[in-house]
Every structure is written in structure tokens, then in C-alpha cells.
Amino acid sequence: MPEMNRRWTLAARPHGMPKESDFAFGEAPIPPVGDGHVLVRVLFLSFDPTQRGWLEDRPSYLPPVQLGEVMRAVGVAEVVESKHPGFARGDLVQGMFGWQDYALIPGALLGAKLRAGVPPTWSLGVLGVTGLTAYFGMLDLGKPKAGESVVVSGAAGATGSVAGQIAKLQGAHVVGIAGGPAKCAWLTKEAHFDAAIDYKHEDVAARLRELCPKGIDVYFDNVGGEILDAVLGQIAQRARIVLCGSISNYNEVTPPPGPRNLRNLVAQRGRMEGFIILDYVARFGEGVAKLSEWVRSGAIVHLEDVQHGLENAPRTLLRLFTGANTGKQLLEL
Amino acid sequence: MPEMNRRWTLAARPHGMPKESDFAFGEAPIPPVGDGHVLVRVLFLSFDPTQRGWLEDRPSYLPPVQLGEVMRAVGVAEVVESKHPGFARGDLVQGMFGWQDYALIPGALLGAKLRAGVPPTWSLGVLGVTGLTAYFGMLDLGKPKAGESVVVSGAAGATGSVAGQIAKLQGAHVVGIAGGPAKCAWLTKEAHFDAAIDYKHEDVAARLRELCPKGIDVYFDNVGGEILDAVLGQIAQRARIVLCGSISNYNEVTPPPGPRNLRNLVAQRGRMEGFIILDYVARFGEGVAKLSEWVRSGAIVHLEDVQHGLENAPRTLLRLFTGANTGKQLLEL
Numbered sequence: 001m002p003e004m005n006r007r008w009t010l011a012a013r014p015h016g017m018p019k020e021s022d023f024a025f026g027e028a029p030i031p032p033v034g035d036g037h038v039l040v041r042v043l044f045l046s047f048d049p050t051q052r053g054w055l056e057d058r059p060s061y062l063p064p065v066q067l068g069e070v071m072r073a074v075g076v077a078e079v080v081e082s083k084h085p086g087f088a089r090g091d092l093v094q095g096m097f098g099w100q101d102y103a104l105i106p107g108a109l110l111g112a113k114l115r116a117g118v119p120p121t122w123s124l125g126v127l128g129v130t131g132l133t134a135y136f137g138m139l140d141l142g143k144p145k146a147g148e149s150v151v152v153s154g155a156a157g158a159t160g161s162v163a164g165q166i167a168k169l170q171g172a173h174v175v176g177i178a179g180g181p182a183k184c185a186w187l188t189k190e191a192h193f194d195a196a197i198d199y200k201h202e203d204v205a206a207r208l209r210e211l212c213p214k215g216i217d218v219y220f221d222n223v224g225g226e227i228l229d230a231v232l233g234q235i236a237q238r239a240r241i242v243l244c245g246s247i248s249n250y251n252e253v254t255p256p257p258g259p260r261n262l263r264n265l266v267a268q269r270g271r272m273e274g275f276i277i278l279d280y281v282a283r284f285g286e287g288v289a290k291l292s293e294w295v296r297s298g299a300i301v302h303l304e305d306v307q308h309g310l311e312n313a314p315r316t317l318l319r320l321f322t323g324a325n326t327g328k329q330l331l332e333l
Numbered sequence: 334m335p336e337m338n339r340r341w342t343l344a345a346r347p348h349g350m351p352k353e354s355d356f357a358f359g360e361a362p363i364p365p366v367g368d369g370h371v372l373v374r375v376l377f378l379s380f381d382p383t384q385r386g387w388l389e390d391r392p393s394y395l396p397p398v399q400l401g402e403v404m405r406a407v408g409v410a411e412v413v414e415s416k417h418p419g420f421a422r423g424d425l426v427q428g429m430f431g432w433q434d435y436a437l438i439p440g441a442l443l444g445a446k447l448r449a450g451v452p453p454t455w456s457l458g459v460l461g462v463t464g465l466t467a468y469f470g471m472l473d474l475g476k477p478k479a480g481e482s483v484v485v486s487g488a489a490g491a492t493g494s495v496a497g498q499i500a501k502l503q504g505a506h507v508v509g510i511a512g513g514p515a516k517c518a519w520l521t522k523e524a525h526f527d528a529a530i531d532y533k534h535e536d537v538a539a540r541l542r543e544l545c546p547k548g549i550d551v552y553f554d555n556v557g558g559e560i561l562d563a564v565l566g567q568i569a570q571r572a573r574i575v576l577c578g579s580i581s582n583y584n585e586v587t588p589p590p591g592p593r594n595l596r597n598l599v600a601q602r603g604r605m606e607g608f609i610i611l612d613y614v615a616r617f618g619e620g621v622a623k624l625s626e627w628v629r630s631g632a633i634v635h636l637e638d639v640q641h642g643l644e645n646a647p648r649t650l651l652r653l654f655t656g657a658n659t660g661k662q663l664l665e666l
Contacts, residue, residue, distance in 0.1 A: 260589065
């Protein structure tokens, strides 16, 4: 049995872009496994833009990570020792394990065991919270109809790429916005998008006018900022704007001003709505079943960007904010 | 029969705040009344913030008023001559008559005859499009529930004052935001609001924290700008923000930046939605019936600010933007 646990704790609240020194790498003894508890060895950690928000000392949909606490993260792990009747040594499980080699948690807080026949990392990505965010955000809030124009930002990211493909499966005309020609080429050549806009090298507003001449019916927003403003300037009547995230400003010390074109929501009777995937837990089964079917048939493709080694956890988080990743950002321990 | 018609036409598109010289006062002969047409003498004109948008040369929910055209406005009028079977000399009617003494329009475009026993101006205000905007905006989009906190800006205006009282009738805790102590006193002493914030002399964000300690569930927005931002900073989970108008920026040459706190919509699963009352025409009967009942019983009070003389039309429009009016802004011809 292991005795010591390597782990990253929160050392300082990031001011702007997180730095490696905002986290402290250390070791702590692994306590004995109490009744009802399970000790797991973490295999993969999920990296998600929303983790940046957990570092801020303000009320949100989850309490902030406290200074000195292990950095919160979802992961997949293998059960090492179980004193809970639902789990046995060797089971693969998903849960909120954090940036550490081992996690000791009540069995009641563990997710279901991973299904056989599916790569375990998929349960963190396309068949996990990431894919489900795309699924419920696009279908429940965006509600794209055949022939409508759908725009997705952060389109080469784990959520955006799935969101766009789901809209495509509804018969929509789907335009992705991503950074750089490689990501854009992947969107149109592999990921079934009708068109892609490279926001780093193209005039987003001008390209949106070209690609959505009748206006934008649905916008799945992962980035906020200027791109949201450009979209708002070109919404169609009864447009639905799904606010999934706003990664462009997560590292701003003061939130930047919002979109100038917000008032277009009035003339166009538009709706802008935020959501948190945790509210959909009761419907996860439905979403996973549908996503599994689409992934199996090839209707949805997805990529994983796997980094290696717990010591690289802070650097892996930063990849999300520099746009280094295409697809789901993971760390293999 | 009258031969000449005094009228205000659009002389120049306003750049920022409209000036009297953006309109031209002149006379034109009244053409003969053709088959199916009705000649009316305008009695009252309605002044509404949305008229500012009609002066901009950009696509919106109605086409822009063209240079040289009579300034568009809703009014009530008396039929002078009718060649339409539905109307007779002396009937009181409502319609889009414009800033002029007489209007010649197809009977098919006239609204219903005004009901007897109700002051004709009410059909422009509390029992007209203004009250209906409050009714459908608050009930269909805001959906306030008993015990919820509802905030209304432009609360001493014609729409805001009715919107707040409708929320109060649903059992909500209603806070109005208005400019100056007189308007605020009217809100709490006469118009059934639980509290009022004087945005000209008080710290809106601090007062909202005091008055809505559990967060804001519904916000009926007539003003946009900084007040919208302050509200977004304090929304409760599942908040509904009804975008009715944004008078604070109608006269800005370049739309100002939007709210910094927009991303709160994600963490709080908030919804922000714009609407145009013309989409509710099919349900106007329901709204007028309910509003009439509430006005009759005293559950809803309303004020009218009546100016006089067609020559004062541009000055009367400006009263909306300087906040001079309390309640419905009208001009009696």
C-alpha cells in the first residue's frame, strides 16, 4: 500500500493569469481508509476552463477552493482499497479527485463505475461532463432547427467541437470560430463544420456576415468578449445565445466591459441564457446514451490532448488559456 | 372641411440627442378622401422612447422614418370624414397618425374604436401599448413569483410604473429605480412599490444589496447601462432579465460598452431576453381586460404628463430623454 501522496495545493489566489507559483507541490501521508471510504489512484485528470473560476474568492456555483486545499479537478481513477460495498479493488471510477496521486473519498461521492469497452478518458470528455455540456447547452437552450445558422466559439475545444457537431446533426448550418489555421482546418475537414473562422487572422464580423447572410439564429458562446459582441451585432430574430463560458476574460483582474451590441436583443427579440451542467445530472443518462451512439457511428469526432505527469498540472491548466489544446485537455499521471 | 395640415417631418437624422432642427414644421394640403380611407383629426400624441430608434437608418423591428416623412407616432383621433364602412364621423380611434393635425389613412390600418367610459388618453398609456408592454414583459418573460425580489428601472415612467405594480400583484417584493426624490416618493407612496432607489443621489449597487439581500430574481430593464450592470452583479439563481429598453444609450452615437457583470448569467443560470410588444397583438384583448380591471379597482395607479400644442412635439419627445416626465408622456393638439 502507498504511504505518501504527491499533491498540488492552492498556495495563492491567482491575480490574472495563474502562475505555477500559485500552486504548491508537496507530499502528505495517506490516512487509513475508514468505513464507507474508498482509496483510489488517479489515472487521468480533466482540465476545464471553469476551474479558473473555482480559484476566485467569490460566490459561484461551487464554493471556492481554499488556500492550502488540494486543487479541485475531476478525474478517472482505479480503486486501490475499498471499504464501501459498491466498489472493489481494480474498479475504474470517476470523481472529483483533485490534483494528486491518490484520493481518499466516501464511496457515496464517487460516480458510477466506468463502462467496459470505452476508453476511460472519454468519460472525462466527449462522454462526460464536457460532451454533456455541449449536448444540453446546444439542445435544451440553443434548440437549433434545420436550416438555421449556428455559430460556436472555442469551436476546436472539447465542448465547442461537440456542440457544433450536435447542431450539424439537427440540420443546421454550422460555423466554428477558432484560433489558427490548423484548428480551422480540423473543424471543416474532420469535425463536420460547414465553415470556420480564424479569429486570429480574420475579421470575425465580416466573415460572419458572409457565412450567415440571414443572421445568426443560435450562438454557443465559450469565449465572451469581442466575439460575443460581433455575434450580437448580427443576430437573427428570436436568436438564442447560449452562455457556456467566457474564457477570454477568466484571467482579467477586473471583468472587461460587456458587448456594445447587447441592445440588439430587444429589436431582435433575442434570448441570452447561462447554464451550469450540474443542473442536468438527472438527465446525464439520456445524454451519454445519445453521445455514445453518435461517437460510435462517427457522426461526432473528438480529439484528446494528453499531457503527462502530475508535476505538470499547473502548466497543463495554462494550455487552456493560451489556446494550446485542440480537443479535450487531459493529464495522465 | 380643413384644407391644410400642419405637420412635423424628419429633416435630418439626429446625431446623438435629437434637436428641434432635426424636424421641420410645415404645412401641406389635405388630399381628398379616397374609397376605403378615413380622415382623422389628431387629439393626442403618444411619446415613447422607442421612437428614437425609428430615427436611425438601420434595420430594426420597424423600418426607419425616412427623411421628409412625417414623424411617426401613435395617437388618438376623431374621425372627420370616412369612406370606410367601419368608421363614421365623430368616432374616436387609435392609430399610427404621426406628428400632424390631420391624418388620412386606410380604414383597414386603423385600430378599434375607443371604448366609451374610459378617458381616450388611457388607450395610449396604461390601457394601450405602454401598459401592455409592462403586462406581457413582466408576466410572460419576467414571471415573478410570490416572495421573489423584482427590480424595475425607469420605474416612474409609463411602462416601468405599471410593470412594478403588476409584479406587486403577483406577491413579489418590488423595488423601483428612478431619478430624484419626487419620483421615488410617488413610487412608494402612491404606486405600491415596496422601495425606491434614487439613482441620481444614491449608490444603486449598495441599495440593491440592502433591499434584495437574497439577490434579484426579476429585473425589468428600461434603461440599460450602468444600472443593468449593477443588477447583473446581484442576480439570484435563475434570474430573468427582461430587456424592454435601454434609454440610457438611445442617444449615444456609438453604443457604449455593455455590462461587465454579464458573465454572472452563467454561474447563476440567468436569462436575459428582449421583446417587442407588436409580437403580442393577438393577445392584446387579454391584457387590456386585465389592466382595465386593475385600474378600475385601484390596484394599479398611473400618471399622465400632458403637454400642449403640435408645435411642441420635438420638445415633448426630449422630455423622455431628460427624465422630465413622470408617467405617460402625451401631447394634446
